[in-house]
Amino acid sequence: MKSKIRAFFGANRQYAVAGASNNPSKFGYKILNWYVLHALPVIPINPKEQEILGQPVVSNVSKIIDAIEKHQDLDSYKTSKVDGLSISFLTPPAITAKTLEEISKVDGYDKVIKGLWFQPGSYDQEVLDLAQKIGEFEKVVHEDECILVRGEEGLVAANL
Template sequence: MTAVQKHFFGAETFAVVGASTDKSKFGNKVFMWYLDHSKPVTPIHPKEPSIESVPALTSLSALPSPKMTSVSVVTPAKVTLSVLKEAKELGVWAVWIQPGASDDACAEWIKENEMEDKVIYGGPCILRDGEAVMALIGQ
């Protein structure tokens, strides 16, 4: 577990950018992980009105309290970069970029903007690592 992973779970609420209605996609699997672990989660999708019967928002800027929200990102890397920029602007609590959702440009932006203490990227997956982190911090 890293300090960033521990910080991530200190948020009051969570959101999944790239949540999907398609159960075969990781956007749905990650969103369901939060529901299955009784975490207060909001799906973020530009077109879908709801995901798994939970009302969706169209962007991070629609979150009622982004400064208290940790965000999982399951989008193409080019979209992820814009999500990172919006998250920084809004003061989002923390971001967990799921495997395959980032590239070198995202990693470079994270470093240039000194976001390494708020962004998990480069391999860890909430589906694989989330339960272990929560157990270590008593959740």
């Protein structure tokens, strides 16, 4: 798992938080805040919010993948020059599965996605099987790994 955590991070990487929240008691807020505090380029994903922690929200992950794949900026985000996307999931397993299905329909997703971090509670066996089916399982961090606990280690391992 250590090599997957290291590979999740990159010097020229775009990050996204699926299930980002404006509620400070939710992990969708705490993990987005972790990225912000580490000055990592992060995009909150939430279909119901406009802004979280001063970051403009994107309604779905497809928009981000498409922008990166086409080397275009997305709103105020400089996605045109990144080397790929790593996503932290804080959604319930059923929503995580729908998001993976959405990802698999975007042309070039397999080149854009560099890491999928399934936070505790965001995945079940169906999600893991789906990640395998779409060819992304080798990029998955799971097994109850939390970025709030192991993220620092990943940043150090990636020389960030």
